[in-house]
Amino acid sequence: MGSEAIIVFFLAGVVLVTGANFLSNLISPKSDSDAKRAPYESGMTTIGPTWVQFKVGYYLFAILFLVFDVEIAFLVPWAVAYKGIGAIAFVEVLIFLFILGLGLLYAWKKGALKWK
Amino acid sequence: MDMETLLLLRQEVSLLLIALVLLLFEIFANDRNRAGVVSLAIVLFGLHTALGFMDMKEGELFGGMFRTNALIHMFKNILNLGVLIVLLQSAEWVKKELIPQNRGTEFFILMLSSLLGLQFLISSGDFLMFYLGLELSTLPLAALAAFEIYRMRSSEAGIKLILSSALASGITLFGISLLYASSGSIYYAELQGAISENPLTVLAMILFFAGLGFKISLVPFHFWTADVYEGAPIGIASYLSVISKGAAIFILMILFFTVLKPLMHLWENLFYLLSVLTMFLGNLFALRQQNMKRFLAFSSIAQAGFILLGLITGTTLGVATVIYFILIYIFSNLAAFGVVQAISTETGKEQLQDYEGLYRTNPKLSLVMMLGLFSLAGIPPVAGFFGKFFLFTAAASKGYYFLVFLAVVNVTISLYYYLLVVRAMFLRKSEHPIPYFTNTVYMRIGLVITVIGILALGLYSPIYDYIYALSSTLN
Numbered sequence: 001m002g003s004e005a006i007i008v009f010f011l012a013g014v015v016l017v018t019g020a021n022f023l024s025n026l027i028s029p030k031s032d033s034d035a036k037r038a039p040y041e042s043g044m045t046t047i048g049p050t051w052v053q054f055k056v057g058y059y060l061f062a063i064l065f066l067v068f069d070v071e072i073a074f075l076v077p078w079a080v081a082y083k084g085i086g087a088i089a090f091v092e093v094l095i096f097l098f099i100l101g102l103g104l105l106y107a108w109k110k111g112a113l114k115w116k
Numbered sequence: 117m118d119m120e121t122l123l124l125l126r127q128e129v130s131l132l133l134i135a136l137v138l139l140l141f142e143i144f145a146n147d148r149n150r151a152g153v154v155s156l157a158i159v160l161f162g163l164h165t166a167l168g169f170m171d172m173k174e175g176e177l178f179g180g181m182f183r184t185n186a187l188i189h190m191f192k193n194i195l196n197l198g199v200l201i202v203l204l205q206s207a208e209w210v211k212k213e214l215i216p217q218n219r220g221t222e223f224f225i226l227m228l229s230s231l232l233g234l235q236f237l238i239s240s241g242d243f244l245m246f247y248l249g250l251e252l253s254t255l256p257l258a259a260l261a262a263f264e265i266y267r268m269r270s271s272e273a274g275i276k277l278i279l280s281s282a283l284a285s286g287i288t289l290f291g292i293s294l295l296y297a298s299s300g301s302i303y304y305a306e307l308q309g310a311i312s313e314n315p316l317t318v319l320a321m322i323l324f325f326a327g328l329g330f331k332i333s334l335v336p337f338h339f340w341t342a343d344v345y346e347g348a349p350i351g352i353a354s355y356l357s358v359i360s361k362g363a364a365i366f367i368l369m370i371l372f373f374t375v376l377k378p379l380m381h382l383w384e385n386l387f388y389l390l391s392v393l394t395m396f397l398g399n400l401f402a403l404r405q406q407n408m409k410r411f412l413a414f415s416s417i418a419q420a421g422f423i424l425l426g427l428i429t430g431t432t433l434g435v436a437t438v439i440y441f442i443l444i445y446i447f448s449n450l451a452a453f454g455v456v457q458a459i460s461t462e463t464g465k466e467q468l469q470d471y472e473g474l475y476r477t478n479p480k481l482s483l484v485m486m487l488g489l490f491s492l493a494g495i496p497p498v499a500g501f502f503g504k505f506f507l508f509t510a511a512a513s514k515g516y517y518f519l520v521f522l523a524v525v526n527v528t529i530s531l532y533y534y535l536l537v538v539r540a541m542f543l544r545k546s547e548h549p550i551p552y553f554t555n556t557v558y559m560r561i562g563l564v565i566t567v568i569g570i571l572a573l574g575l576y577s578p579i580y581d582y583i584y585a586l587s588s589t590l591n
Contacts (some may be wrong), residue, residue, distance in 0.1 A: 003315035102139055109143045 060112045067104050071097065124175045124184055127168055127192050128235055134160045135228045142221040151215050154207050157224040158558065161203055165196040176241060180303050183241040187586045191366050191439065192235050197565075198359050198446040199231050204562030205454045206351030208555075209461045213264070223263065226256040227355065234363040238370075243292045243302040246367070250288070250331075253360060254281045260355075261348035273347030280330060280340040288327025294320035307375045313382070321379055325372075325386065331364035332420050335394040342401075345413035350460055353409055354453035357416040362442045365423055369438060373430055373590060380430050387428040388519060394421030395526040403533050406468050408456045411533070412449070415492060418530060419445055422504060425511040425523055433513060435587035437506040440573075440580050444491065444503040447569030451488030454563050455481050462553045473549035474541040481555075482541040484563050491570045493534040494527055499574035506580070 039050040078093055107113070122129060137160065141153055174185040203224070214220040233252025240246040258281070262274025296302055298317045299310040311317055329337040345353040372383060398418030405411035423445075426438035458481060460466050475482040491500030504527065508520045555563070573579060 006315050006319060099136065102136060102143075105143055106139055 057115055060107075064104065064107055064112060067100055071100055120173075120175070121177055124173065124177055125182070126172065127164075127189075127196075128232060128239075130164050130167065131228055131232045131235065134164060135225050135232075138221050138224055138228075145221075150218065150220065151211060153221050153224065154210055154215075154558075157221075158200075158203055158207060161196075161200055161228070165193070165200045168193045168196050178245075180241045180305060181245045182236070182239050184239050185589065187589055188239055190583070190586055191238055191363075194439075194443055194446065195231065195234060195238075195359055195363060198362070198450065199227070199355070201446075201450045201454070201562050201565055202351055202355050202359070203227070204558045204565070205354070205450070205457050206349075207558035207562075209349065209351060209457065212461060219263075223260070226260050230254075230256040230260070230355070231359070234360060238363055238367050240367070241304055243295070243304075247285070247289060247292065250285060253363070254285070257281075257352065257356065257360065260352045261344055263349050263352065267347075269347035270349065271347075273344045276340050277344050277348075284327045284330030284337070286327075287323050287330075291320045291322070291324030291327060294323065304371070304375050308377075311376065311378050313379060317379065318382060321376055321383065322386070325368070325383070328364050328368045329390070332361055332368070332423075333417050334390050334420055334424070335397050335417070336390075338394070338397070338417050341417055342410045342413040345416075346407055346409045350409065350453060350457040353413070354450055354457070357412065357453070358442075358446045358449050361416070361420065362446060365420075365427070365438065365442060369427055369435060370590065372427070373435065377430070384428055384430070387424050388516070391421050391424035391428065391519065392522055394418065394424065395523060396421075399526050399529045399533075402530070405533075408466050408468060408471070408537075411468065411537075412452060412456070415530070415534075416449065418526065419449075419492065421526070422507055422523060425516075425519065426507045428516060428519070429510050429514045431510070431514070432584070432588045432590070433510045435590050436580070436584040437503075437510045439583050439587065441503040441507055443579075443583075444499040444570070444573050447566045447573065448488050448491035448498075448500050451484055451563065451566035451570060452492065454559070454566060455485040455488070458555055458559050458563075459550060463550055465550060468537065468540055469546075470550060471537065471540045472544040473546035476545075477549045477552045481563075484567055485541065486538050487567060487570050489534040489537055493531050495531075497574070499570050499572075502574045502580075 039046050041050070074096065075093070078089065082089065134157070138153060138157055141156060145153070168189075172184065172186075172189045174183075176183045206223070210220050210223055214223055230253045233249050233254070233256070235249075236245060237249030237253060240249055254277075258274050258278035261277045262271050264270035292302070294316055295307065295311075298314065298320060299307055301307055301310060326337065330340070333341040345356065348356070372380075376383065395418055398414050398416075398421055402411055402414035402418060405414060423438055423441060426434045426441060428434070456466065459470075463470075471482075474485075487498060491498040494500045494504040508523060511523075512520050
């Protein structure tokens with residue numbers, strides 16, 4: 001592979017990005033009205049200012065959900081391959097679940113599950 | 117997983133266990149015994165550090181993703197020792213600031229997670245493990261830098277660290293992907309014979325190096341350093357300046373000396389240029405700093421430039437001198453940071469002019485600071501002199517006389533600003549000197565270890581011989 005390949009790769013990247021922007025600017029229909037600049041919220045006219053702060057509780061719940069997300073992502077391949085790997089894998093998964101469970105317990109103790 | 121596997125992973129498993137024990141403690145703690153976490157963490161980590169000195173077998177795990185040998189194991193011990201000192205020096209701050217807010221345990225858990233990441237990073241046998249380690253070490257650090265959430269500067273430090281390290285990881289990852297594209301493997305062992313000089317690998321090497329350059333804060337990538345050090349809690353700044361920088365230099369050295377060795381005639385020039393830039397910029401900016409943390413930040417940038425002098429050689433001598441210098445640098449920098457930490461925790465003062473007349477009120481602290489600064493500057497009786505001297509010898513042995521000359525010029529510049537601090541402490545008088553105070557036991561132990569390190573490492577030569585013997589296993 002010579003240096004031409006890199007130059008072509010680089011140029012292709014530049015052309016793709018600028019070209020896509022240029023084309024979409026060129027052929028897209030343009031309309032300008034107050035309604036277009038207004039913040040979008042489920043198709044309705046928004047009520048009040050849109051820069052409100054969301055409750056941090058949503059965020060905490062989403063993060064806690066991640067614990068179970070990771071858990072299932074690893075448990076499914078483990079369950080599929082279980083027959084081939086035997087008892088030692090069972091213990092390993094128990095350790096894994098224990099660590100994740102500890103994390104959940106910790107968040108619980110810290111009051112992340114309370115809706116204040 | 118059998119017993120052999122567990123033994124190869126000993127350091128990592130024990131770190132993980134400590135973190136879990138601390139988590140359990142936090143779950144069952146109540147308001148009365150919560151402060152106990154400081155002692156628990158330090159005692160457990162001290163035990164971990166001591167156990168680390170037991171011999172370890174060489175081997176590979178997970179199909180070559182993880183590997184360990186005597187050299188890597190020794191460097192893990194150096195990192196452990198450094199973190200132990202950082203924890204000891206931070207203990208009082210944790211007790212004072214974090215325990216009342218009920219956030220003390222998080223500090224220890226995040227710091228241990230970051231160290232765990234660094235240990236995986238330096239033990240990596242392929243680029244996947246390398247990247248996982250890099251991320252595991254960086255993400256907790258961003259949280260730690262923003263740990264004083266009610267101070268705006270601290271949040272700023274966290275944001276700056278996470279943004280610049282995200283950019284750096286992205287660049288590194290792109291470099292890795294180009295390496296993979298040119299050779300078809302991510303395993304170091306397979307890459308070693310497969311790399312030849314062509315434009316793709318050269319580009320890959322430069323990008324990969326740029327990403328690690330952020331961690332080491334070499335000059336074109338140093339912009340985050342001073343702001344993050346100034347804003348972050350002092351314990352985190354010292355961790356960033358010695359532990360994560362040291363680990364990054366170590367893995368950089370391993371990769372460039374083995375995997376990327378065929379490109380050596382190219383990266384020699386790269387290192388040469390960046391070394392000169394880093395030394396001059398770090399030193400010239402350090403001259404005019406008034407804040408002690410910013411001052412130490414620029415001094416640590418300059419020290420990174422000196423370290424490149426050893427890396428440029430590509431020989432066993434280079435490996436040995438770099439590791440020896442990092443070991444000394446950990447002790448010297450932590451001595452200086454420790455004193456700044458002690459004074460800041462007690463009085464909240466961090467400016468250079470606050471240090472005027474310190475010798476009259478706190479003679480012991482100012483002596484420790486003086487030793488640390490002398491060692492950083494490289495003044496003969498203390499260890500820093502030998503560290504720098506060996507680095508220069510290594511560079512001169514490959515014929516880089518002009519580079520060594522530039523480095524000596526820089527040592528002279530750095531001497532000026534290190535002595536400025538010493539002059540402020542010893543010769544200046546102040547209307548409002550920092551009043552006398554006594555340090556806690558942990559802080560004292562933390563400072564005494566650094567003093568012993570600074571004095572003993574320069575005088576006790578078997579340590580260097582030991583490092584040299586292990587280094588020859590790399591090439």
